[in-house]
Amino acid sequence: MQPISNPSCDHAISAQGISKAYRLAKRQTTPDTLVGAIQAIAKAPLRNFQYLRSLGRAHHAAKLNDEDLYWALQDVSFDVPAGEVVGVIGRNGAGKSTLLKILSRITQPTSGEATIRGRVSSLLEVGTGFHPELTGRENVYMNGTILGMTKREIDRKFDQIVDFAGVDRFLDTPIKRYSSGMQVRLAFSVAAHLDPDILIIDEVLAVGDAEFQKRCIGKMQEVAGGGRTVMFVSHNMSAIGQLCTSGLLLSKGRVASQGDLGVVVQSYMDDLFSTESKVGNEETTIIVQTAIDGDESERMWRYGSMVRVRVEVDTQLVIANPAIDLYFNSSAGRMIFAQSDRFVKHFDSDSNRWVFEFQLRNNGFVSDYMTIDVGFRYCSSTRYLGLWQSVAAIALGEVPAGHTHGRDCPIAVPCEVQLMEAAA
Numbered sequence: 444m445q446p447i448s449n450p451s452c453d454h455a456i457s458a459q460g461i462s463k464a465y466r467l468a469k470r471q472t473t474p475d476t477l478v479g480a481i482q483a484i485a486k487a488p489l490r491n492f493q494y495l496r497s498l499g500r501a502h503h504a505a506k507l508n509d510e511d512l513y514w515a516l517q518d519v520s521f522d523v524p525a526g527e528v529v530g531v532i533g534r535n536g537a538g539k540s541t542l543l544k545i546l547s548r549i550t551q552p553t554s555g556e557a558t559i560r561g562r563v564s565s566l567l568e569v570g571t572g573f574h575p576e577l578t579g580r581e582n583v584y585m586n587g588t589i590l591g592m593t594k595r596e597i598d599r600k601f602d603q604i605v606d607f608a609g610v611d612r613f614l615d616t617p618i619k620r621y622s623s624g625m626q627v628r629l630a631f632s633v634a635a636h637l638d639p640d641i642l643i644i645d646e647v648l649a650v651g652d653a654e655f656q657k658r659c660i661g662k663m664q665e666v667a668g669g670g671r672t673v674m675f676v677s678h679n680m681s682a683i684g685q686l687c688t689s690g691l692l693l694s695k696g697r698v699a700s701q702g703d704l705g706v707v708v709q710s711y712m713d714d715l716f717s718t719e720s721k722v723g724n725e726e727t728t729i730i731v732q733t734a735i736d737g738d739e740s741e742r743m744w745r746y747g748s749m750v751r752v753r754v755e756v757d758t759q760l761v762i763a764n765p766a767i768d769l770y771f772n773s774s775a776g777r778m779i780f781a782q783s784d785r786f787v788k789h790f791d792s793d794s795n796r797w798v799f800e801f802q803l804r805n806n807g808f809v810s811d812y813m814t815i816d817v818g819f820r821y822c823s824s825t826r827y828l829g830l831w832q833s834v835a836a837i838a839l840g841e842v843p844a845g846h847t848h849g850r851d852c853p854i855a856v857p858c859e860v861q862l863m864e865a866a867a
């Protein structure tokens with residue numbers, strides 16, 4: 444077991460050999476065409492029979508065959524001293540959320556043990572921890588009570604919680620009528636204000652506007668400054684850099700790097716800058732390759748050059764009209780632009796594999812790097828069947844002569860400055 448930092452400190456969190464296996468059960472999916480629907484109906488009895496048989500076969504992970512299991516975490520060990528702010532990073536599917544769920548006691552590890560010293564407050568997914576039928580006010584009190592606070596303690600914090608979340612007008616509205624942004628704001632506010640010893644926050648910055656994100660970072664800094672322990676998951680390396688004092692990098696369910704934040708972030712970035720990235724979920728695998736001006740080993744997208752982003756999709760879903768969206772984000776974690784394959788194609792074959800190619804010319808992006816997110820969906824729907832963040836990264840070049848560009852913004856514009864004598 445390796446400590447994230449000073450081993451002589453008291454550990455707020457100690458993870459010893461944590462592994463978590465999920466049993467693979469294929470999700471039922473909705474086909475996007477009539478033909479697909481008919482095919483799915485025809486195949487359903489066999490699929491259901493296989494599924495029921497697998498359920499009956501074993502109740503314990505140990506009794507299952509390896510191919511029935513998916514190991515979301517494998518032998519994960521680390522210690523977090525009290526007062527440390529740990530940035531948990533890794534590609535989609537690396538096991539970050541599963542780890543946080545185990546530390547928050549929402550799910551049990553298949554093997555290994557997590558020892559937690561202190562009261563834990565966590566924000567894991569939108570909607571978790573809230574009862575949809577109860578109002579915002581009732582949910583705040585319910586959460587406080589679950590954390591072991593008295594009504595008077597919650598009363599004292601109540602106004603701060605509501606102020607931070609900005610939901611005062613909706614306090615007596617059931618949570619189910621809140622937008623996902625409002626739910627996250629309130630959930631974050633509750634988690635951060637209820638004086639936890641350990642605050643566990645999963646990717647809250649993905650939801651909400653820039654202003655809210657800034658306030659979240661500020662609030663977490665305040666909690667950390669008060670000597671509390673924080674574990675924070677994010678794909679935004681700028682937010683991780685601002686907030687965290689150490690890092691934990693997960694890769695395919697294992698600890699790939701831990702300790703010094705700079706070293707851990709660098710090792711994550713090295714992986715993103717690799718020429719080919721493969722990610723996926725239970726049904727779909729995507730391989731993303733980039734090339735600059737036709738050169739697959741080039742990683743620098745200079746002003747004027749062309750990037751080709753090639754996305755190869757391999758899915759088990761019944762789907763005739765697939766679509767891919769690409770999102771390009773600045774190193775500060777802001778989405779700069781997005782692109783869809785906007786031509787609706789109909790594939791008559793039964794193929795489950797497609798290649799999407801995007802060509803983009805750099806007409807003004809400079810300085811630092813961009814990360815690329817990939818979303819996969821039916822072309823007729825905005826709901827993603829898979830959304831993978833920071834699948835790849837490309838470096839940006841220097842600001843060309845005669846251009847100007849702003850801080851935290853990778854866009855350069857041509858600029859001429861003239862100095863003239865004012866008329867008398």
Ligand SMILES: Nc1ncnc2c1ncn2[C@@H]1O[C@H](COP(=O)(O)OP(=O)(O)OP(=O)(O)O)[C@@H](O)[C@H]1O
Nearest residue numbers: 465513515534535536537538539540541542724725
């Ligand atoms: N309930 C579940 N049943 C089956 N597989 C699951 C379940 N929950 C998670 N997984 C799988 O376990 C792996 C790890 O998932 P997890 O959500 O922990 O990753 P992550 O690093 O948090 O990813 P993301 O950044 O997308 O949130 C993924 O491959 C996921 O599909």
